[in-house]
Amino acid sequence: MASNDDPARTDPMVRPRYTGLASFMRMPYRSLDQGGWDGVEIGLIGVPFDGGVTNRPGARHGPREIRNQSSFIRKINQATGIAPHDLCTVADLGDAWIEKPFELKGALDEIAAFFAQVHAQGITPLSAGGDHAITLPILRAIAHERPLGLIHFDAHCDTGDDYLGSKLHHGVPFRRAVEEGLLDPKRCIQIGIRGSVNELDQWAFSHEQGMRVIYIEEFYELGVAGVIAEAQRVIGTGPAYVSFDVDGLDPVYAPGTGTPEVGGFSTLEAQLMLRGLSGLDLVGGDVVEVSPPFDPTGNTALVGATMMFEILCLLAEARAAR
Amino acid sequence: MASNDDPARTDPMVRPRYTGLASFMRMPYRSLDQGGWDGVEIGLIGVPFDGGVTNRPGARHGPREIRNQSSFIRKINQATGIAPHDLCTVADLGDAWIEKPFELKGALDEIAAFFAQVHAQGITPLSAGGDHAITLPILRAIAHERPLGLIHFDAHCDTGDDYLGSKLHHGVPFRRAVEEGLLDPKRCIQIGIRGSVNELDQWAFSHEQGMRVIYIEEFYELGVAGVIAEAQRVIGTGPAYVSFDVDGLDPVYAPGTGTPEVGGFSTLEAQLMLRGLSGLDLVGGDVVEVSPPFDPTGNTALVGATMMFEILCLLAEARAAR
Amino acid sequence: MASNDDPARTDPMVRPRYTGLASFMRMPYRSLDQGGWDGVEIGLIGVPFDGGVTNRPGARHGPREIRNQSSFIRKINQATGIAPHDLCTVADLGDAWIEKPFELKGALDEIAAFFAQVHAQGITPLSAGGDHAITLPILRAIAHERPLGLIHFDAHCDTGDDYLGSKLHHGVPFRRAVEEGLLDPKRCIQIGIRGSVNELDQWAFSHEQGMRVIYIEEFYELGVAGVIAEAQRVIGTGPAYVSFDVDGLDPVYAPGTGTPEVGGFSTLEAQLMLRGLSGLDLVGGDVVEVSPPFDPTGNTALVGATMMFEILCLLAEARAAR
Amino acid sequence: MASNDDPARTDPMVRPRYTGLASFMRMPYRSLDQGGWDGVEIGLIGVPFDGGVTNRPGARHGPREIRNQSSFIRKINQATGIAPHDLCTVADLGDAWIEKPFELKGALDEIAAFFAQVHAQGITPLSAGGDHAITLPILRAIAHERPLGLIHFDAHCDTGDDYLGSKLHHGVPFRRAVEEGLLDPKRCIQIGIRGSVNELDQWAFSHEQGMRVIYIEEFYELGVAGVIAEAQRVIGTGPAYVSFDVDGLDPVYAPGTGTPEVGGFSTLEAQLMLRGLSGLDLVGGDVVEVSPPFDPTGNTALVGATMMFEILCLLAEARAAR
């Protein structure tokens, strides 16, 4: 009989993709009080917070719309052959939402506390922002034992300084993370940097700390293969984190974002670069700055979901190899 | 400690509304294999099917977007004081999606089978379409014991005849339902009818069967209170079903629909009319024809969710009174 | 056999409405060199010209998008029972486009010449603009024998004066028409006037000439029935023209227009007022100022097509009664 | 010679409305260091802050887009004959932007300090938000000498309580204002209240304090004239403030807002109600919650600008009468 729960239907990945509640990549929803986290190896987590933006808000709506568009994602990476769900148990852990969103510092502490729980369970986190400020508390939760390397796709180094009276905002997470010993700057690479600036050496901190900055002009010269080689060289064999800000892409691929900078790389180039990170010991990742109110076609969220899937494959491969 | 599952957070209705997975009105998700239906009294059900449309498609995407916008809905009807969740156990039962969507007749049979299960559990169904063709299989599942009355908001009577080679489509469910003895035409009222037609007496079936047809011009004359009185008179004390096609509203309130007809009633008028159905013995309802691809602001889905909530209050009140 | 030209398919009005080339209301396309105008009694004509606008352009794209949306229109007016195609031979005569659009005066002369041909054939014109400047050359073509009455729906009286160095623009056609003896100001009624103004008596010409101006506040007081009575009184038994500027509607019904003014009447009110013109000796009409680039949902064009149909019914009835 | 500064062009109000920098209603831009505030009687002020929203953000972009759309506004109110610029010197004072936007409490203090300067100069403020939280610091600046009356258009009373860990947010300004003695609750009227609620008596504070709450159902019964009479009665002869939240309107008129509630009043009804406040001793006003990212047609900002103009006329009339 045709029932909603017919065994023939138990695989949500083969149902029509417009049906059902939208969880990340149609994975099972497992919150602490619904299903619990036991056995989960990679957790897909929304962080609906945009209290750190300095210009256009809306990334708080990112997780929900990325979930919606992520129904387009199927099980296996056709390009690499990686089947993440065969390698690891993956679940949608829900949102690390914030109880007190009106205080930036406190909100980031709440995010850190949530990810500390995830980390305590031995779950590898893959998050959907929210603005880039959320990466700092994630790193606080998972990198406090030892500094991580970083592969960072973005138009901005996000190693600025205090702005608008705050030490914390979405333009500064990686400076704070280096200052707090959560990142090893020598093992950090930042790819796609560009845009006009208000100080000639806007990203002096990155340069001074020895982070490898690949401006978009160098990207254009090196090509994808060259950038991959450089990323492999910089990161080496230690543990590392991948952070993908969709404004690293040209705004035509990701108009729904807070601080668009004209003249970025393409989605195909991003996918190829991400796949080139294969073999690195990746311990977590995120896709941030998807702002649905500025995204009339939904393509930014679809791109965000696609990049999450590429990172999921990397995380699953790395975890299975550990 | 700030956790995703802190007792202080167990009421999803008080969380920020942009957070978490989108279930209907933030109700718990209860599928047959996830949580089960035991104890559920009113089931919120998506029917993501638009295989019956004759013009613009897209209503298959309706349930997901109505779920998304329904996060705006809170617990209690401020105008009537009805608190449906205090009166009944309400849950999101997931989607009655179709395994074989390419065959219209078979698809409707699948929908009927799903709703037969719901009905067998004694659950009152409140559905989100999908196109209006879905109301026929719902009625087949819940009205086969005795004909129901009908309060039907729409620009079209949907009592046409075969079209484009098919006895089944979204312009004919109520004719078929009367023919199959599922509706008592004398206890049917159709409100908001308008638009140009290809035959002078396009809705002859309604007239011949004694259904009460309130054209938009008569609505304009009677006013909301007059229409309510007429609906109460026509339906009387027997069991009845409410079907709300969003194209009954003027297209400015619901541009995201398949067959818009200029010159309809307003959302406030719709809400007042729905509230005027208080006291009727309502046994089910639906909101249909929300087509998100034609709805750039999302207002149509928000309207759909709002009308579902008004009907939920009626169903809860009626069920509690039984 | 299933062919595109099967006799069973010869009625384009019953085909799915998204199919085929978009002519006005799916009427046959009859240009002078394709089919010719012989026998046509009412001609549907596009005037894709917006060289008279003073603010937002785009009405040049109006005829094509109104044609597109007009596929929603069926054969018969359900509210009045009028079947215009039974009363008159109706055809889409194509566009009165302009050979030299860069000269406003010359362009209006070209439009006048086109409509003179239409008038010479005894065809009643029903036009889709284009901006409101086009009504002046239409009147020059069809009203030069005797002044007409005018029923004019608009937010503006369009009886201003020279602006930006020009005697001709979309804010002045009715002043020029009165000055040229094409309209009898005592038989003119202007409905829906509102908005802020730069001169206290912005529409002094209307007042001085004795045109009946119904500001939106008076509309609100009189109601639809009162306005109809006033229109019937003012126009009386002589020949008259109907001009419907979509900015008379509230901008929510017609956002796609050049000079929106918040606080207008609704589409249903417009339809009821138009139907109230039944019995008048109408000899032509137009719907103007639909600007598709400002109309993301297409509703403005759908409204334009719907109002054209209401006017078509009036013109057919009047012509059949003559 | 044709120059940008030709005397014939010195009146920006008669230039084409798409030209030039967008100041509020094309008024001169007068900041403290550009032109200064000397002689200004009514100041148009942007408050680009949305740090108090609990759901959809974006109102920080409101002032700029309201300025853009306000170019549609001309000099004189056609309906009332009021010419505000003849009665008072009006200028665009720029934005009361916030130096430290990441701290809600501090940000509101900054806003208050800005408006204290305005108030010290004897300027009547008319503000464009920003979210509704901004009204509290405005009242702190201008109402500390004596409590004001309040005419408040909104879907929500905004007299809630702590939410998400904060005493301050956009759902509570009027409770705090009453608590701080800035408003006389007996002289407050709140119009258009509706929507589902999480507590049966969501607005208990309003009721307990004796504020006059007109729910949308009562509005529907009383009609515009009845509401005006009630507003005049409640406010009486003392000084009062007008606060217009665009979510009081039905979402079709104002989709670009943070917390839409289906089933509101229309723009025409709003205009008529505002005009009905003529004669009151109004000392300030605001239009809030215009969120351009959710407003694809720009109509919400146009509506916001139009309501600002209606309030400007009231303020000018009241100030001239003092």
Next chain:
Amino acid sequence: MASNDDPARTDPMVRPRYTGLASFMRMPYRSLDQGGWDGVEIGLIGVPFDGGVTNRPGARHGPREIRNQSSFIRKINQATGIAPHDLCTVADLGDAWIEKPFELKGALDEIAAFFAQVHAQGITPLSAGGDHAITLPILRAIAHERPLGLIHFDAHCDTGDDYLGSKLHHGVPFRRAVEEGLLDPKRCIQIGIRGSVNELDQWAFSHEQGMRVIYIEEFYELGVAGVIAEAQRVIGTGPAYVSFDVDGLDPVYAPGTGTPEVGGFSTLEAQLMLRGLSGLDLVGGDVVEVSPPFDPTGNTALVGATMMFEILCLLAEARAAR
């Protein structure tokens, strides 16, 4: 005299492009009962059918919007110098619409019957879908005498298998065509394949049959010239068909489609590849999967029209060379 039918105006290609009824590339409209097909050598045909889609619908609206945007296309291919209208008589044959759209199998039979008529007249068909399922009946009509080669641009091989209970849908046409002997798999090339999959060897049929599959990664390596060489090699001298699914392009170029896959080729790359097919014996072609409801800027339809023009040039050249 300025007339709509002045000899000076008989070339619709030089009129302003926003004027007139929208036929494909402003070609004359020639249906069997309007003008007939005599003498037509290449027929531009709409197939407004999306009954084969498995996710987002809307391609039924494709032909009309492609017609609309195709007014941007002029007479001659500037890059290649090909003037298709000088080489062949080209006409818009109208739509192969379906009488019974609710039955997928029957609908495809109707399409086949329409194209059999076209084929019987010796007309080379160039079609605008509609979803990709329509290519199967087209091939049934024109390839039954001998198998064709295929140049296929797409993100998907569309050689899947039964899905959702149906042997027929938009993911399977080329498997069925090979099975039916309509395509010679050794002379098939599929370009742009990518995206996540549910089975590791999703396109096993293509591989097993010896179809040449160029995944997007290989495309990135080979470059346009390499792909052209490969296509020329695979197709050789026999007759072949070109099928262009717009989802082969990156979604930024074609957001309006049913199954977008991030990371595709660009329009310029597509144009260069199509031009590289010069010299092949092409006997028909199509552009499919344009879904206007998901295309707010209209760019997808413009791209579709542009690709149709590139294919038209190839077809005209091939036919003239035969």
Next chain:
Amino acid sequence: MASNDDPARTDPMVRPRYTGLASFMRMPYRSLDQGGWDGVEIGLIGVPFDGGVTNRPGARHGPREIRNQSSFIRKINQATGIAPHDLCTVADLGDAWIEKPFELKGALDEIAAFFAQVHAQGITPLSAGGDHAITLPILRAIAHERPLGLIHFDAHCDTGDDYLGSKLHHGVPFRRAVEEGLLDPKRCIQIGIRGSVNELDQWAFSHEQGMRVIYIEEFYELGVAGVIAEAQRVIGTGPAYVSFDVDGLDPVYAPGTGTPEVGGFSTLEAQLMLRGLSGLDLVGGDVVEVSPPFDPTGNTALVGATMMFEILCLLAEARAAR
């Protein structure tokens, strides 16, 4: 105290970018009667005129929306290190709007007169259109002493001939400029040309005059570096002008334009090419054909602002070097 005019706030470039009135790149607004032009070296000027378009209008709205999006631009070019505001005094000079926009010839004369004033003050103009017709009067104002070289990015050579009865329109400015001796055709380069044409040698004038035309196919072959070398060679050491029509970009980067042509270069390629013009003696520039009504995401205007900034850096560098 926190004031709008606190010294700490006097640099508008560090304020949140959504605040304040939108001037070009947040530069001071200096009109002849507000601040005057004394000391200005580079003037940013809007030309809100689209009376020369032959298809889609709307570029009249370009300057205002480019101003709005240009708030994203910061002080310094990160890629080149050029800090234009350190090199030259830059100001927003307002709009060269037209008093008599209804006459194309007269309107262009008015524009020329405005720019003659700018030129007489020794100010280097950088303009935002408006359609491409505006470049002719700009050149008349600044190139009459000696012919200039031209670097022209566009999909069209704009060296056509009379069209629609006019010698002046947006497809002909560079022909007229050569004919009037304002440009030295041997020192002109046109980059990105493509699209279908109505005459085989559509741009015969360019070829005959010896202008260097780089069709998009040659661009694809040469690459950015090759095009830069060619531009440097063609222009040499004499004075030159840069004209950037956004339709030179692929329409995905600039959908908001009047005559989109599929298959153009990318924004990054455009930026790299512009930077490659360093060292040329540039005396003026413009960005034209941004049409906001066709630009739902605003990306076209953001791209326009970004290209203006690249040109500003070139102009500042050249002027400082003189």
